[in-house]
Amino acid sequence: xxxxxxxxxxxxxxxxxxxxxxxxxxxxxxxxxxxxxxxxxxxxxxxxxxxxxxxxxxxxxxxxxxxxxxxxxxxxxxxxxxxxxxxxxxxxxxxxxxxxxxxxxxxxxxxxxxxxxxxxxxxxxxxxxxxxxxxxxxxxxxxxxxxxxxxxxxxxxxxxxxxxxxxxxxxxxxxxxxxxxxxxxxxxxxxxxxxxxxxxxxxxxxxxxxxxxxxxxxxxxxxxxxxxxxxxxxxxxxxxxxxxxxxxxxxxxxxxxxxxxxxxxxxxxxxxxxxxxxxxxxxxxxxxxxxxxxxxxxxxxxxxxxxxxxxxxxxxxxxxx
Numbered sequence: 247x248x249x250x251x252x253x254x255x256x257x258x259x260x261x262x263x264x265x266x267x268x269x270x271x272x273x274x275x276x277x278x279x280x281x282x283x284x285x286x287x288x289x290x291x292x293x294x295x296x297x298x299x300x301x302x303x304x305x306x307x308x309x310x311x312x313x314x315x316x317x318x319x320x321x322x323x324x325x326x327x328x329x330x331x332x333x334x335x336x337x338x339x340x341x342x343x344x345x346x347x348x349x350x351x352x353x354x355x356x357x358x359x360x361x362x363x364x365x366x367x368x369x370x371x372x373x374x375x376x377x378x379x380x381x382x383x384x385x386x387x388x389x390x391x392x393x394x395x396x397x398x399x400x401x402x403x404x405x406x407x408x409x410x411x412x413x414x415x416x417x418x419x420x421x422x423x424x425x426x427x428x429x430x431x432x433x434x435x436x437x438x439x440x441x442x443x444x445x446x447x448x449x450x451x452x453x454x455x456x457x458x459x460x461x462x463x464x465x466x467x468x469x470x471x472x473x474x475x476x477x478x479x480x481x482x483x484x485x486x487x488x489x490x491x492x493x494x495x496x497x498x499x500x501x502x503x504x505x506x507x508x509x510x511x512x513x514x515x516x517x518x519x520x521x522x523x524x525x526x527x528x529x530x531x532x533x534x535x536x537x538x539x540x541x542x543x544x545x546x547x548x549x550x551x552x553x554x555x556x557x558x559x560x561x562x563x564x565x566x567x
Contacts, residue, residue, distance in 0.1 A: 250319030252408050252439035253281035253304065258313035260299050260463075273299040275463035276313065281456075283407075286430065286440040288450040288471075290555065291460035297443045298336075300460070301412060304441075305333060318408055329358070332401035336412040336443075338393060342386035346377050346396055349385060353400040364403065371399040376425050390417030398426065402433075409433065411442040415449055427453050451551040459555065466558065474554055482527055486517045487543035488534065498537040502530065514542055 260274040273296045281287040291297050302308045304315055306323020320327030340349050347368055354364035372381050375395040385393065394417055401409055414430075415423040423446075430440055430453055444450050450457060451471055458468035467474055483505070488495055492507060495515050503520040510516055521527050527546075534541060 250316070251280045252283045252285075253279070253287075253315075253317055253441060255279050255300070255304075255315045256313055258300070258303065258315055259311045260296075260303060260308065261311045272463055274303070274310075277460070277463065277465055278313075279458050279465055279468055281439065281441055283439050284434065284437050285455040286434055286442070286453055288454035288457040289441065289443040289460060290445075290447065290450060290457055291466075292559065294462070295460040296463040297460055298412070301410060301443060304410065305331070329404070330407045332404065332406035332409045334394075334397045334401045334409070334411045334414055336416065338397040338400075340385050340393065340396065342384065344385050345383060346372055346381045346385065346399075349396060350400055350403055354403050357404040359404055367403060367405075368399075371402055372396075374402075374429060375399045376422070391419065391422050394418060395422070395426070398429065406438070408439045408441065411440065413444055414442055415444065415446060423449060447552040447555055448550070457551070459558065461559070471551055474551065482521045482523060483547040484519045484521055484527055484530070485543075485545050485547055486519070486534075486541060487514050488517060489514050489540040489542055490538075491515070494537065495534075495539060498534050498539055499530070500533070518547070 256278050258274050258277040259272065262271045262273060263269065264271050277296070277300060289297050289300070299308065303310050304317060304322050306328060310322070315322035317324075317327045318330055344352065350368040350371070351361075351364055354368075369378070369381065372378055375398050377392065377395055377399070380388070380392065385396065388396065394414060398411070398414060401411070415426050418426060427449070430442075433440060442450075442454070454471055456468070456470055457474065459466045459474075487510070490498075492509055492515055495507060495517060496504070499517070499519070505518040505520055507515060507517045519530065521530060531541065531544075
């Protein structure tokens, strides 16, 4: 017997009526995706893609117009299902009179926890998100990054099975982002499912198992992070550092696709080439060596999720143009 998916969305639509003329706007136009239990799943897309609308539908904050959505085997918005979900909104607002401790007391009571349950977990959670030394300080003194950490703690307070996080590392410095990544990886190791929306593609690539890229209310692509990067890039990007003059290098390379060719201060030349395949790489090296060009350094550039993302939307822009 297989468990239900943590999140399952099928042909989900959501329409709004905007403006004085009440024109119809389709925020979601048939979204389908599945998030398995125990994985970290990233939701990506440009502004206006429908990411926040999808999250609000999943949480039951807004009603869908069509299709279906479920969390942990229950319909999106179902009260019993929501009790097993921890949510961190993008801009969590906490009243200024709270401290980190009293904020957790407040949110814990909203989640139906007893005083003893809150008391037994609050210090541990604040320590886990890096706020152990700020527990009694007024939140009005907190930076945005500190509020994000406190928001993550409140999302974890009732020990949810599924975490839905909207820009969880927004406002954090590199050390803070690394800390949050470590927290999320520990949660995954405990069997938690994490669904996160983020515009920080490098962060997503470091932590997510799979991603979906949303654009204008539709899923553009979805799948394994590294597979998606490979699918969106053709050929091999080769970086060389060679001991020769710029003219000799260019003459040796002939008609090959040279992305850049710049001299270094030490007299070498850095060249970036776009080649078709490994056979083209081998032939390029042979041609350089036969021309007497000494190869000081050689590397194949790894294609990142950001590269794939930008290429995907650049192709769309050319099509529209």
